[in-house]
Amino acid sequence: MATHNLLLLPGDGIGPEVMSEVVKVANWFGGQGVASFETQTGLVGGCAYDAHGQAISEADMALAMAADAVIFGAVGGPKWDGVPYDVRPEAGLLRLRKDMKLFANLRPAICYPALADASSLKREIVENLDIMIVRELTGGVYFGEPKQIIDLGNGQKRGIDTQVYDTYEIERIGRVAFELARKRGNKVTSSEKRNVMKSGVLWNEVITALHKRDYADVQLEHQLADALGMQLVRWPKQFDVIVTDNLFGDMLSDVAAMLTGSLGMLPSASLGETDPKTGKRKALYEPVHGSAPDIAGQGIANPIAMIGSFGMALRYSFGLGDAADMLDKAIADVLASGLRTKDIATPGEATVGTVAMGDAIVAALGKIAG
Ligand code: NAD
Numbered sequence: 001m002a003t004h005n006l007l008l009l010p011g012d013g014i015g016p017e018v019m020s021e022v023v024k025v026a027n028w029f030g031g032q033g034v035a036s037f038e039t040q041t042g043l044v045g046g047c048a049y050d051a052h053g054q055a056i057s058e059a060d061m062a063l064a065m066a067a068d069a070v071i072f073g074a075v076g077g078p079k080w081d082g083v084p085y086d087v088r089p090e091a092g093l094l095r096l097r098k099d100m101k102l103f104a105n106l107r108p109a110i111c112y113p114a115l116a117d118a119s120s121l122k123r124e125i126v127e128n129l130d131i132m133i134v135r136e137l138t139g140g141v142y143f144g145e146p147k148q149i150i151d152l153g154n155g156q157k158r159g160i161d162t163q164v165y166d167t168y169e170i171e172r173i174g175r176v177a178f179e180l181a182r183k184r185g186n187k188v189t190s191s192e193k194r195n196v197m198k199s200g201v202l203w204n205e206v207i208t209a210l211h212k213r214d215y216a217d218v219q220l221e222h223q224l225a226d227a228l229g230m231q232l233v234r235w236p237k238q239f240d241v242i243v244t245d246n247l248f249g250d251m252l253s254d255v256a257a258m259l260t261g262s263l264g265m266l267p268s269a270s271l272g273e274t275d276p277k278t279g280k281r282k283a284l285y286e287p288v289h290g291s292a293p294d295i296a297g298q299g300i301a302n303p304i305a306m307i308g309s310f311g312m313a314l315r316y317s318f319g320l321g322d323a324a325d326m327l328d329k330a331i332a333d334v335l336a337s338g339l340r341t342k343d344i345a346t347p348g349e350a351t352v353g354t355v356a357m358g359d360a361i362v363a364a365l366g367k368i369a370g
Contacts, residue, residue: 003036004318007067009044009060009096012080012089013291014354015073017299018306021358022071025307025327028362029314032369034323040067044096045075045089045291055092064096065282069317071310072096072286077293093286097137100282102270103169104176105135105249106312107288109236109256109266114335118261118344121233126259131239132180133256135249136173137270139165140199142246163199165245170206172273177243178215183321185240187219191228191248203245225252232256262343263289264302267309269316283317285309295342299353302341304331307361330364 006026010019026037042060043051051057055075056064064070075089083089096102111119111129119126144162151157174190181188190207192200204222211220223231225248231238232255244252257266266289272282287305295301308331315324335344339360342351352360 001033001036002318003038004068005066006037006039006313007060007063007070008039008041009056009064009070009072009092010041011045011073011075011092011291012047012077013074013293013296014289014301015045015075015291017296017301017354018287018303019071019073021303021354021361022306022310024358024362025310025365028365029320029323035318035320044072044092046077046080046083048092049080049083049087049089053087055087055089056095061095061099064100064284068280068283069313070096070100070284071313072284073306074287074289074291076291077296096284097270100270100284101138101272102282102284103136103138103273104173104271105137105253106176106180106269106271106316107133107135107253107257107266108268108312109133109253109260111260112265112332112335114332114338115261115265115344117346119259121236121259126236129236129259130184131236131256132184132241133249133253134173134177134180134241134243135253136165136169136243136245137249138246139169140246163197163245163247165199165203167202167206170203171210173243174207174210175214176271177241178211178218181218181241182215186217187221187240188215189228189239189242190220190222191225191242191244191252192222193225193248194222195224199245207243228252229255232259257288262302263287264305264341264343265308266305267307267312269309269312271316281317283313285313285317299355300342300351301354302343303354303358304341304361307331307358326365326368327361329368330361333364333368334360 010016116123116127141163144164192203194200311327314320
């Protein structure tokens with residue numbers, strides 16, 4: 001049985017509450033002999049600042065670099081609003097992304113039939129929605145240089161950000177999208193603004209050439225990012241995998257997220273490059289939501305986004321697609337049975353807490369396993 005080393009970084013607020021439910025799920029798979037998970041736990045965010053004066057300690061960074069996967073909860077909260085900028089809670093997550101070179105952010109938007117009425121769109125538009133947004137995470141306008149505000153000396157200032165992409169950056173994110181599509185609906189929609197941006201022209205050329213060269217079996221279409229934003233709310237089920245840059249991906253993945261209802265439902269994965277020697281890639285899995293200080297400590301947070309993030313680790317880091325499918329089915333079964341945490345309940349509906357939802361998912365896994 002393969003052993004996988006996990007670094008758990010629960011973080012702040014509801015992070016530790018939802019992470020406890022992941023531990024239950026991992027132990028269940030371990031008990032079934034699916035794989036053995038060895039876990040270590042570290043500090044990140046405000047709790048790391050309290051303990052070490054840093055958003056993540058060097059020792060925990062070293063554990064993250066050595067782990068087969070990092071499972072990350074959430075960071076931040078009003079307690080740390082006044083801490084120095086470079087040690088603010090988010091700096092821990094940014095350091096992890098940077099040092100682990102996590103260039104590919106995968107955000108699935110799945111709408112379980114049982115929750116279709118929680119979407120702001122009509123049921124028939126979102127029911128059974130299953131799309132994957134692949135966002136480039138380490139390049140583009142968030143990191144390009146020059147990035148500055150200059151004083152023009154005439155009472156005016158100029159703010160400058162630089163949108164920049166090299167061929168290799170576009171190719172490697174394109175590969176992630178095409179490979180994913182082959183295991184899903186076999187369709188990639190690539191998105192940029194080639195009508196007004198040179199980086200968009202290059203993006204389009206590189207993705208088109210890559211497709212022709214290595215992925216001609218996958219259906220490829222191009223949509224301008226503004227048109228894609230419109231199509232996402234008009235008829236989202238036309239999409240399978242969407243690949244786009246850092247800036248457009250940031251916005252479009254938030255739009256897609258809201259199609260599915262609650263933040264408490266949304267997992268994500270961030271992947272680095274595959275090491276040619278070991279065939280492994282660095283990876284961090286985290287829910288899309290934050291530390292939810294408004295409900296922290298009350299035991300009412302929805303653990304599904306966090307558990308779903310562990311499911312993505314099973315699929316993308318450990319090659320345990322069957323186990324991941326089983327976990328997805330367990331979540332769908334629990335939702336279909338009517339169990340709800342507060343964030344996904346309709347007004348007046350009975351709700352359960354974090355622990356009961358985690359227990360129910362483990363029980364559903366048991367039923368599926370027979
Ligand atoms: P948030 O995602 O923490 O919460 C937004 C709303 O959604 C809140 O009302 C919250 O109660 C609810 N919510 C979120 N997750 C939930 C869950 N699992 N179950 C039930 N309800 C849930 O966003 P925010 O309030 O804007 O930010 C709070 C803190 O989290 C801030 O310090 C922010 O900087 C930080 N943050 C961290 C991350 C991260 O760690 N990756 C991401 C976003 C925000």
